[in-house]
Amino acid sequence: xxxxxxxxxxxxxxxxxxxxxxxxxxxxxxxxxxxxxxxxxxxxxxxxxxxxxxxxxxxxxxxxxxxxxxxxxxxxxxxxxxxxxxxxxxxxxxxxxxxxxxxxxxxxxxxxxxxxxxxxxxxxxxxxxxxxxxxxxxxxxxxxxxxxxxxxxxxxxxxxxxxxxxxxxxxxxxxxxxxxxxxxxxxxxxxxxxxxxxxxxxxxxxxxxxxxxxxxxxxxxxxxxxxxxxxxxxxxxxxxxxxxxxxxxxxxxxxxxxxxxxxxxxxxxxxxxxxxxxxxxxxxxxxxxxxxxxxxxxxxxxxxxxxxxxxxxxxxxxxxxxxxxxxxxxxxxxxxxxxxxxxxxxxxxxxxxxxxxxxxxxxxxxxxxxxxxxxxxxxxx
Numbered sequence: 001x002x003x004x005x006x007x008x009x010x011x012x013x014x015x016x017x018x019x020x021x022x023x024x025x026x027x028x029x030x031x032x033x034x035x036x037x038x039x040x041x042x043x044x045x046x047x048x049x050x051x052x053x054x055x056x057x058x059x060x061x062x063x064x065x066x067x068x069x070x071x072x073x074x075x076x077x078x079x080x081x082x083x084x085x086x087x088x089x090x091x092x093x094x095x096x097x098x099x100x101x102x103x104x105x106x107x108x109x110x111x112x113x114x115x116x117x118x119x120x121x122x123x124x125x126x127x128x129x130x131x132x133x134x135x136x137x138x139x140x141x142x143x144x145x146x147x148x149x150x151x152x153x154x155x156x157x158x159x160x161x162x163x164x165x166x167x168x169x170x171x172x173x174x175x176x177x178x179x180x181x182x183x184x185x186x187x188x189x190x191x192x193x194x195x196x197x198x199x200x201x202x203x204x205x206x207x208x209x210x211x212x213x214x215x216x217x218x219x220x221x222x223x224x225x226x227x228x229x230x231x232x233x234x235x236x237x238x239x240x241x242x243x244x245x246x247x248x249x250x251x252x253x254x255x256x257x258x259x260x261x262x263x264x265x266x267x268x269x270x271x272x273x274x275x276x277x278x279x280x281x282x283x284x285x286x287x288x289x290x291x292x293x294x295x296x297x298x299x300x301x302x303x304x305x306x307x308x309x310x311x312x313x314x315x316x317x318x319x320x321x322x323x324x325x326x327x328x329x330x331x332x333x334x335x336x337x338x339x340x341x342x343x344x345x346x347x348x349x350x351x352x353x354x355x356x357x358x359x360x361x362x363x364x365x366x367x368x369x370x371x372x373x374x375x376x377x378x379x380x381x
Contacts, residue, residue, distance in 0.1 A: 002028050004271070005091040007082065007106055009033035010041045012202050013097035013120040013146065013263065018049060020268045023280060028271065031091040034082060034098075039065040046073045053089065055081035082106040087113075093271060095146070096121045099204050100327050101369055104128055108362075111141040118270035120146035122214075122221045123327075127320040128365050129224035143225065144270040149218050150225055151266030152244035152257035157226070158274075160249070168228060169246040169254075170218055171238040172297065173198050175209040178239060182301050188340035190333065198241040198261045207330045211343050212297065216308020217326075220319055223312060230312055235305070237295040242284070260284050303344035307351065317358040317368050318351070324372035325350035338380050350376045 004021065008014045014033070021028045032053035035042040039061045046054055046069060055076045056062035062077035069075070076084055079102075086094060086109035094110035095118045096103050103121035108128075110117050112135065119125070125132055136143050145151050149170050157165075176195050177185060193210040194203060201209070208214035219233050244266075246256040259265050262281050269276070299306040304326070311322040329346040332338045338346065354372045358364040 001026060002092040002271075003031040003090060004028050004093045004095060005032040005085055005089055005110075006030065006095040006097060007034050007086070007103060007121075008095075008097035008099065009045055010035040010038040011097055011099065012200065012205075013095070013267065016263045017095050017097070017118075017267050017271075018045065020264050020271065020279075021049070023264075024268070024272075024277060027277070028093075032085040032089050034085070037061050039068075043068060053085050055085055057082075079105075083109055086110045092116065093118055095267075095270075096124065097146070099202060101127055101323060104365075105362075108132065108135060111135045111143075112139050114139045114141050116142040116144060118144050118146050118267070120267075122147060122217050123323050125221045125224045126217050126323045127369065128362065129220065129319070130360060131362060131365070133224050144273055145221075145225060146263075146266050146270050147218060147221070148244040148261075148263065148266050150222060150245070151269055153222065153226060153247060155257045155269065156245070156247040156255040160247070160255075162227070164249050164251075165226075165228065165232065166248045166250050167232045167234055168222055168226060169234050169236055169248060170215065170222060171236055171241075171243050171245050172212065172215045173209065173241045174237040174239050174295070174297075175212065177210055177301075178237065178295075182341075185301070185341055186339070190336065193333070193340060197239075199263075203334055204327070204330050207333060207343075208326070210340070211304040212302035213304035213308060213326055213343075213347075215297070216305045216312075217323070220308060220312045230309065235297050237297055238292065239295070240289065240292055242289060242292055258284060304347065307344060307347055311351065314356070316360060317356045317364065320365050320368045321351055321354045321356060321372045322347065324369045325354075325376045328373055328376035332380065342380055346376060346379045349379055 006014050030049040030051045033051050034055040036057045053074050059077045066075040086106045093116045096107040097120040104124050107124050194206050241261045243256050248254045311318045325347040329343040
């Protein structure tokens, strides 16, 4: 029986992970879970899954939860609590599902212990890909992707030789604004941007899908996970979200991983790899699909995509700047402080103004992230 620690158990990935664990019966046990503020849901999870530890980032909320549950579970708090459970906890698999840059350092602690990392936090590789991959090699940690696109590629490459890959084809749904014009996007509302046609995700990831920044971040992540340059990674829009990604080989063959949109499938694969376990998830019914369609992404309309591609090609600290600026831009949009089309404008201005003259190490990544957030917070004020 393997022990699992979930960073972000009250979010979309965390909830789906717990559902997978429940469906798999006695294969796994929960060691630790974490939340930002949602202690009501965290309390329910503690009572059902009986972890030894739970972390609440908000210290006041942590104290409240501690008073509620007594000695049923040890309640830790803040970023120190996240480091404590990843650095010293007795787990086999770390599910890294925190949103944004906050997931980087706890994930690194799991890597340093040589654990399997079920990686759903794409920002870890976007902001610090070179460092993270080097650490994973040094400590023999497994990085198993949870994002549906990277899981699809990972599955397609099982048993294949990397020198026979022609290119990766990362698919995108196109989000809620696929068929909208740039003029229509000028008045796009928060509610419209959060109305994803296929996936039920957290707010930040859903907005990233609407701007297609998520696909740019995923290309950077794919570069690090599969050690391939930008010229070997394509993006294609597949609106039905049935084909999760593909790999083309040098002989012209293409392998694809298909399923209905259900994050439990890649989560379960990351937990059970290299084995596959029977699931009770809804199965794909091809006659009911009728058709699958494909489109080139419009980088003029979705400028975040080209910003991400450029940041990847520049390399170094630039993707860290991109990531931090994007997090601030999404936060401002969700707070009603900027318009939808100002998201890429804010990111581009940050990329132009923040120095990328940093040596690449964890300390400089942290400082670059801080500087970018400080500058980006002042744009459009």
